[in-house]
Amino acid sequence: MTQATQPAAATPPLSEPPYLAGLNQAQREAVECLDGPLLMLAGAGTGKTRALTARLAHLLWQRKATPGQILAVTFTNKAARELRERVAALLGVPSVEGWWLGTFHALAARILRREAEAVGLKPNFTILDTDDQLRLLKALLAAEGIDEKAWPARVLASIISRWKDRGLTPDRVSAAEQVDFANGRAVELYKAYQERLQTLNACDFGDLLLHNLTIFQAQPQVAARYQAQFRYLLVDEYQDTNVAQSLWLRLLASRHKNICCVGDDDQSIYGWRGAEIGNILRFEQDFPGARIIRLERNYRSTPNILGAASGLIARNESRLGKTLWTDGEPGEPVRIRGLWDGEAEARFVGEEIEALQRKGESLSSMAILVRTTAQTREFEERFITMGLPYRVIGGPRFYERLEVRDALAYLRLIQSVDDDLAFERILNKPKRGLGDATLKQLREAGRVQRLSLFETARRMVQTDELRPQARKALRDFVQALERWREQARTVPHPELAEIVLDESGYTEMLKQDRTMEAAGRLENLKELVEAIATFDSLAGFLEHVALVMENIEEPSQDQVTLMTLHAAKGLEFDSVFLPGWEEGLFPNQRAMDEQGLKGLEEERRLAYVGLTRAKRRAFVSFAANRRLHGSWNAAIPSRFIEEIPDEHRRQESDQGLYGAALQAWGGGRFGGFDDWGETRASPGMQRARSFGGGPPVLEVKARRVEAAPSAAFRSGDRVFHQKFGYGTVRVAEGDRLTIAFDQSGEKKVIAAFVQPAAQAG
């Protein structure tokens, strides 16, 4: 093992640096092995952030580099903030302001601001958000005469960002990467979009990285400067990087080759947005001579939870593989519970939460992690009736609110005259008689003269082209903007924001609005001005808004957390509820249809992420009936349930209603569940065992043969269903029945869940 006795180090007289205290052997190695490429494979809960911060401290302590020579990259703002705080605390410095520590996008933006001219942008370029981007693409499609219904702008947007994720500029998109959009016109549209962005002096998120790559490739002397500067690179969540990001890292690290990437291939869950798990799997090839250090000691979960998660993830083929371990009491096995439907599932979770509360557990130590956002609703409804405090993570963000975006558009337009999107947004907000007609005229003239809308407007008010009324209104608008722009030089920026909101009539417009929302909107604008005051310049604030679209965290009282599995990555809770473990929902059918085995493995990693969030207790549940898009579907338990090793789980079947389902499943007299196999990716797959302790080991294929379900019911039969009550069978197709229920209308149900009416009576 490398000892901290490097000759370069003017080692301080301490026997051991304080940040090394308490690190385990592997962590210590990862901290002290400073030179050359290193992959730190850090499993869930193995103290990776600790190792990462210690490593950063060690670099400085050993005088290997100054802060300005270290590039530390994270994915999210939250992670960046955490790293910043912990490093500052570890080193005992008040702040790490000015260090090259931030998200990929923030760091790339910082470089791009300096080198903007190299890609035809001005240094004050605007960073567009997805909404602006979409509006731009819509305009483009309209101009090209492409039917937006057949070829939606959002689809084009995602095609373009996938290309950008892969580092492809329009001229680099090869025939092989072509996609089916507007009869093969996608690349042409991509090109037009990039041109439009340039005239707007704007770029989108993907461009931040892509422009960096373009500059580094076209101007080796610029690249060389940064390559020389960054002696050490630290990268967090490497498994989430896309092609562009990994190219960027490789370029920057190519001189000193001191790059340390931290990640966990088993937690790669963002393939669908361009993340390449291959980056981490191929690390040794990409960085020859790389060392791999595994952090396998888990400090978070009980042996039972860890065993459950490890057993599950071992089913994946595409992984580097590692063996997490922990010591201590085994803890509770993962509890598996089958319920009748989603409502019962929500009730179950609510009851368990209350039981935990009675044992003295706080609500903030519990979380419900769902696969899709739609699943939160049932829990919310239940918690509301129970009076159980909860919070949902996700949802609209502060900077995405209408009024905030309007206010920002004013500020953006002051900052950058070329920002036509901002111009269009506020031209008639508040109403000043400058509607579609005027805008159309401005656009037309602007296009012909190749000028920004603002510049066009400035010139047009000096001509007689507009109606006198519109001309006057536009002149006032232009003059106001010029005045504000002038004031921006002298007036402090928070004050400027107030002036703008006031003089533009925006605040007045909201005051006139007597609706409920208007008050909240005014409140948000006040909050916005307060936020502006915490930055030292308007430009700095706008940069923050563009790159840090995060929600301001509310002071949380004791409440249960409800969120998606994706949103839960990196978090931990004492007790974790994992509902909806049903084939089709989780693993998600669409993921499997679109990505096949790759998709399934990513779903499995998501399950792994979910389980490993739990410190002490994990509850997995599934419903036999799930309402999906308004109609009822019979569901079968997720294959992931069986993949949790026996010894780490405990199955509990519901009495009463669910008992019937279990019986049926075990090959009971209805034999009605054989079509469940069809929702699986591979119909021939074997079931390892049955649920609820019924007759063991049934094979789907065999069951399909022996089943003769349609014999049970015929059209016209009177039946009883536990949920829908009495009804008459309309259509019987195999074991799928269409029944006209007396109370709840026509439904499709599975034969095993209904009984002949007489029998039920």
Place this chain on the structure above:
DNA sequence: CCGGGGTCCATTTTT
């Protein structure tokens, strides 16, 4: 300019 009503579509989300 607003809202009513019809239609279509339903993973995951950061920057």
Place this chain on the structure above:
DNA sequence: TGGACCCCGG
């Protein structure tokens, strides 16, 4: 089932 979005009428 419900929401987002679009079109058209007042």
